[in-house]
Each structure stands twice: as structure tokens, then as C-alpha cells.
Amino acid sequence: MNVRMSGSRYDRFKHVCQSLTVFGIVAVVSGCSSDSDTRDLINRVTVASNSYSGIQIDTDNTIVEVDGQQQLRLVAVIDGSATGESLAETALWSSSDTNIATVDPTGLVTGVADGTVVVSSRFGPLADSITLTSSSATVVDIMIEPSSSTVNECGNTQLSATANYSDGTNRNVTNESTWSVSDTSTTGFFSTTDPAGLLRNNNAGSVDVLATRQGVESAGASITVSDNLSSIVLPEVTSTLTLTNPVTYSAIGTYLDDSTADITDNANWAVDDTSVSTVDNVLPTKGQLSATLTGNIIMTVTCGGVDGSLSTRAGDPTVVQSISFSQTSPLVLNYSGGIDSIQLRSIATLEDQSVVDITEDSDWVMFRNNGNFQLNNNSGSKGLLTVTGTGVIDVQVEYIGDTFTSGAFNLPRLVVDIR
Numbered sequence: 132m133n134v135r136m137s138g139s140r141y142d143r144f145k146h147v148c149q150s151l152t153v154f155g156i157v158a159v160v161s162g163c164s165s166d167s168d169t170r171d172l173i174n175r176v177t178v179a180s181n182s183y184s185g186i187q188i189d190t191d192n193t194i195v196e197v198d199g200q201q202q203l204r205l206v207a208v209i210d211g212s213a214t215g216e217s218l219a220e221t222a223l224w225s226s227s228d229t230n231i232a233t234v235d236p237t238g239l240v241t242g243v244a245d246g247t248v249v250v251s252s253r254f255g256p257l258a259d260s261i262t263l264t265s266s267s268a269t270v271v272d273i274m275i276e277p278s279s280s281t282v283n284e285c286g287n288t289q290l291s292a293t294a295n296y297s298d299g300t301n302r303n304v305t306n307e308s309t310w311s312v313s314d315t316s317t318t319g320f321f322s323t324t325d326p327a328g329l330l331r332n333n334n335a336g337s338v339d340v341l342a343t344r345q346g347v348e349s350a351g352a353s354i355t356v357s358d359n360l361s362s363i364v365l366p367e368v369t370s371t372l373t374l375t376n377p378v379t380y381s382a383i384g385t386y387l388d389d390s391t392a393d394i395t396d397n398a399n400w401a402v403d404d405t406s407v408s409t410v411d412n413v414l415p416t417k418g419q420l421s422a423t424l425t426g427n428i429i430m431t432v433t434c435g436g437v438d439g440s441l442s443t444r445a446g447d448p449t450v451v452q453s454i455s456f457s458q459t460s461p462l463v464l465n466y467s468g469g470i471d472s473i474q475l476r477s478i479a480t481l482e483d484q485s486v487v488d489i490t491e492d493s494d495w496v497m498f499r500n501n502g503n504f505q506l507n508n509n510s511g512s513k514g515l516l517t518v519t520g521t522g523v524i525d526v527q528v529e530y531i532g533d534t535f536t537s538g539a540f541n542l543p544r545l546v547v548d549i550r
Contacts, residue, residue, distance in 0.1 A: 167223055174221060175255035183207045186218060186254045188238075188261045192302045195232060195242040196345075197267040199307065203238040205252050205259070222254045232265045242266070268298035273308070273342050273349035280352075284335050284360040285384055285394040285434040290328040290352060292342040308342040308349075318356055322396075324415045331397045332356045333434050359387045363394070363432055363439030372408075372428075372445045373483035377421040380410075382432045382439060398434035408445055425450070425482070446482030451530055451537045453480045454489070461546035466521050475506075475514040475545065477528040479535065490514045492532025498525040503549070516547065523548045 177183070185208035195201040205219040219238040226234045231246035240250060242265035251260040273294045282288050294304040306327045312319040319330050319338035330340060335358035339351035362385045372378045384394040400412045407426040411419040420430060422445030431440045446452075457476040464473070477493040480486050495508045503520030507513060516526070526545040530537045 170221060170223055171253075171255065174218075174223075174253075177221075178255040178257060181207070181216075182209060183254075183257060184209055184211065186222070186252065186257045186259050187213050188250070188252055188259045189213075190261065190263075191306060192304075193262065194264045194266050194300065194302055195240050196307075197242040197244060197265055199242050201240045201242075201263075201307075203234070203240060203250065203252075203261070205238055205254070207254075218254050219252075222252045225251050225253075227251070232263060266296070266298065266300075268296040268300065270304075270345040270347040271295045271297055273304065273344060273347055275340060275342055275349050275352040278350075278352050279354070281355045281357060282332065283386060283392065284356055284358060285333055285397045286356075286392060287332075287397070288330040288354055289326070290330055290340060290342075292328065292344070292349060294344055294347075304342075304344050308344045311341050311343070313339040313341075313351070319354060322414045330354060333397050333399065335359075335435060358435070360384050360394075360435040360437050361387050363398070363434060363437050365430065365432060365439055365441035367441075371482075371484040372420060372422050372443060373448050374422050374425070374445065375448065376483065377419050379416075380418045380420060380430065380441070382418065382434070384434065384437075394434055398432040401431050401433075403429040403431070446484065447536075448481050448483040448485060449535050450482040451479045451489075451535045451540075452482045452484075453538075453540050454478065454493075454528060454530060454543050455480070456526075456528075456543060456545045457488075458545060460544070461548050463548045463550065466518065466549050469519075471518040471549075473516040473518065473547075475516055475526060477514065477530075477543075479530060481535065482538070487535075489530055489532060489535075492530060492534065493528040494531045496527045496529075498527070500524050504547075518549055521549050 187206050187208050189204040205222050207214045207216040207218055224234045224238055226232055227249040231244055231248040232240055232242050234240050234250050245267050247264050249260050249262050273292055276291050280288055291305045292308045293301055295301045310321045310328060318334050318336040319332045335356050337355050339353055341351055342349040364383050365380050368378055370378045381393055381395045382398045383391055385391050395418045396414055400410045400418055402408050402410050407424045408420055408422045408428045410430055411417055425445050425447040428443050429440055431438060455478050457478055476488060476490045478486055479489045491513050495506050495514055497506045501522040503522045504524050505517040507515040524547050527542055529542055
């Protein structure tokens with residue numbers, strides 16, 4: 132079992148930090164008077180319960196600009212290998228010299244003055260540190276890699292930016308730069324929800340990309356988007372769209388060389404009738420279809436001048452789509468003599484694919500009775516079949532309740548064979 136606590140969970144935990152027993156470990160802290168005490172206690176429990184062997188600070192640069200900021204990453208280590216578990220927001224951070232650089236409770240470092248500083252992080256009994264340089268050197272120029280590239284239509288290009296500084300140093304400023312394109316309406320665009328430097332495109336053509344840092348603008352990187360998208364399909368999904376359950380679709384593009392790619396986030400999404408449903412066309416939730424009414428829907432995606440569509444339906448959790456029996460037909464049983472009773476049950480499948488027991492809301496009828504069977508249709512005992520001998524009957528049910536609306540379907544029959 133893994134234990135992680137963050138955010139509001141810390142607040143809820145403050146009141147119990149005097150004595151805590153978790154997984155056989157008793158942690159006792161005197162005072163618990165500060166948030167750092169609470170964090171430390173919870174982090175010790177997390178370390179013990181997850182078998183962390185260490186923590187590791189990571190960063191893209193060991194130089195932070197004066198008046199600039201840099202986010203440090205902190206991950207757990209298990210058996211010598213770093214995990215993907217981020218601990219930055221719940222660890223305890225400190226700077227060896229706040230006149231040089233400060234660090235906030237989430238690991239965000241701010242440069243204050245020129246110099247070198249050690250930033251340390253502690254997570255329960257585990258610790259790590261990193262040496263950073265705070266520099267007032269200014270950006271001289273910026274280079275983008277790749278400087279030119281040809282990519283698939285409706286695809287992506289990951290770019291990086293390297294800045295040369297006035298003190299002769301250079302470093303990666305991809306995350307710190309402001310990214311822009313020469314024409315967002317036809318070819319390329321950046322999204323604030325994407326990793327920095329990720330250029331998306333939705334049309335063939337050419338676009339120049341710029342990176343700006345400290346007011347210094349890079350030379351443009353030239354990106355050419357091939358006119359090579361041939362078709363788009365929207366795969367069916369297993370989830371059922373209802374008024375309370377949205378469904379996320381994907382768009383798969385096929386290229387002239389028969390290769391395929393997921394182009395969900397680059398395509399434009401639309402539905403034929405917005406009174407019935409809406410589809411998200413904004414990152415990061417593109418392709419999420421929500422229903423406002425029950426009805427048929429035609430969803431369309433467009434990218435690079437190529438269209439793809441899918442017809443679907445919004446199901447209603449109050450409409451019965453079909454009725455079945457809990458027993459499989461034919462129900463074959465051996466007669467043991469005397470009087471036997473069998474409880475039959477009717478099950479309704481609703482349009483949203485949920486199932487409910489409607490035994491007491493059904494009208495029960497039997498056919499071909501030879502006198503050895505009695506089927507109860509009275510409230511409280513509906514579906515109870517009494518058997519006094521052998522024979523074969525057909526049982527049929529019809530929904531007569533008022534909780535759901537019954538759709539159009541054939542009424543089911545159950546064959547009961549008593550031998």
C-alpha cells in the first residue's frame with residue numbers, strides 16, 4: 132500500500148500529529164507547532180510505507196538568473212533508481228544563503244544576487260542538495276534547434292532554445308523562453324498546456340518560430356509542414372455517452388506513406404447539433420464529448436483540410452434499452468418431488484448500459500402450463516415460480532414501473548424445463 136499526502140490533506144492531518152500509528156510504526160512528535168513539523172511527520176510515514184531509499188533533486192540548469200526563477204524537481208529513489216513520483220511540493224526546502232537565492236516550499240528558486248548557493252531538500256529522514264549559481268549575466272543571443280525541419284501535417288515538433296550570456300556561458304532556456312510563431316491561423320501554434328517549445332500544426336505550409344528571453348529574440352527557425360495527410364478516422368469507444376458521463380474520443384490520421392499518428396490534439400472538433408451535445412476543442416481536453424439531451428450525434432474532426440466523422444448516440448440512464456432474465460434460457464432443472472420454488476428475476480439494461488433489477492416492477496406471464504406450475508405476479512413475491520411436477524413453460528416479463536421509460540424492444544422469454 133502506498134501513502135501520499137499533499138495539499139489539504141496536510142491541513143486535515145495537523146490535528147492528529149501528536150501520536151500516529153501507521154503500518155505498525157508509531158510516530159510521536161512533541162509540539163507539532165508548525166507546518167514544517169507536520170510535513171516532516173507525514174513525509175517520514177510516506178518514506179517508511181513506500182520503502183524510499185533516497186530522494187533526488189533535478190533541474191534543467193544549475194544557473195539561475197538574478198530576478199529570474201527556476202523550478203527544481205524532486206523525485207523518490209527506490210533501490211538506486213529514480214521513480215516518477217514527484218515530491219517537490221511536500222518536501223522541506225532551504226537555501227544556504229538567501230541573499231544569493233531563495234527557495235519557496237515547492238522548490239521554486241529565485242535569484243537574488245551574484246554568487247553560489249546550496250539548495251537542500253529534506254523528505255522525512257532523506258535529504259539531497261544541489262549547488263546553483265545565481266548570475267546577473269544578460270542574454271546576448273538565442274539559438275533554436277532544430278533551425279529547420281520538415282514534419283507531417285497535423286503533427287508536432289519539439290524545439291529547444293539555447294542562450295549565450297554576457298559572461299561567456301550558455302544554457303538551455305527552453306522552459307524560460309517565450310515562444311511565438313509567424314502565423315498561428317494556418318500552420319503552427321503553441322499551447323500553454325504543452326511542454327515548452329512543442330510546436331503543433333494543423334495545416335500544410337511554412338512557419339517561422341521565435342524564442343524570446345530577457346527581451347532578446349532568436350533568429351527564426353523555419354518549419355515546413357508537408358501536405359501529406361490522406362484520411363482521418365475516429366475509433367469507436369467502449370464507454371457509453373450519457374447526460375452525466377462524457378466520453379473522450381481520439382482522431383487517428385493516415386498519411387500518404389500509410390503511416391498513422393494520433394492527431395487528436397491538433398485537429399478541430401465539432402458536432403452537428405450543439406443542442407444535443409458539445410465537444411471540447413481546446414487543449415488539454417480536445418475530443419471530450421458531453422451530452423445535454425438524448426439523441427443522435429454526428430461528430431466531425433478536421434485537420435489539414437481532411438475530414439473524419441463518427442455517428443453516435445447520447446444514452447439516457449432513465450430509458451430501458453432491453454430486458455433479460457438473471458437465469459439463462461433454457462433453465463433446465465431436475466424435479467426433486469413435492470413442492471419446489473424458484474425465484475426468477477428480470478433485469479433491465481438502460482441506455483447508459485447500467486443494469487437494474489426490475490423484478491418487482493415487471494408484469495409476469497407464463498405460457499404452456501400443464502398445471503404443475505404457478506407463477507406469482509403479486510407485489511412482494513413477483514417472479515416466484517412454484518413447481519409441483521415436471522413440464523416445460525415459457526415465462527415472459529414486461530416492465531410496468533414508473534421509474535424508467537421503456538424503449539422499443541422485443542419482450543424476452545425464458546424457457547423453464549423441469550425434468
